[in-house]
Amino acid sequence: MRLKIKTGDIFVAIAIVVSSVLMLLSFYKENTAEKTAVITQNGVVLRKIRLDLVTEPIDIEYGGDYPGKIVAEKDKIRFYHADCPDQVCVNTGWITRPGQIAVCLPAGVIIKIEGGHSDFDIIVK
């Protein structure tokens, strides 16, 4: 068996690791007190929530082919329930930091946390 590692293999591996680290660094955001969760479905913004101002849990339901429910609490948000086949969105659990996302591919829903001073159209107190 030819289990011989070639120089090109190491080159490919280094390229993958370096590009991953560069992407991780560029996506990394400082943790800010002010956090806004933006929920979009297929490019349409369903809702923006100031997570730092949440006092009681908020349920956000969404429709589509695979409907589900998102729950927001103080400084965190997650997919609580989803009708999608893979359940990856629910398994992602809570996201808490700016730059983090949770995605349900089948439903086309993305939760993204934005930090700092972003504009929002709903303030929930």
Added chain:
Amino acid sequence: MKKIALNGLLVSLALVLAFMERFIPLDLLVPVPGVKLGLANVVTMFALFFLDVPSAIVITVLRCVLASFMFGGMTSLFYSLAGAFLALITMMVLKLGYDRIFSIVGISIGGAAAHNTGQIIMASIMMRNSAVFAYLPFLLLTGMATGIITSIVTMYLFSFYEKTIK
């Protein structure tokens, strides 16, 4: 005739592998959509090395379409086709340097990285949101680990095939 039978056999083998790896809950370890072992790529590699490019394309397309019908859902078809095609093209290019520059390991992890990139590009197009690119580094790094695992499987398969069947 023999070629059609072999291609059919390989499609069903790829489907069985894709079905089996659904029972390995890799996405609990890395909670990112699209994380999987990618064992079906062993079949694609086999087709690239021992059959020809048209066979590899036919097997890949049939595997993606049938897997989506059987257990993935229609949305997964676009993701798997985008990933599979980019992976196939990348592996075809890397294979040109096989034995001189790259071994099976390099071709396999290169294919895995291309697969992940294709999936994320398709996801950002379909969801009209570039936020999904935040998942790409996690996919690339797990893809490298799974790519090494599948390349070991591939090497065993190749040496077994060359010794016994060929």
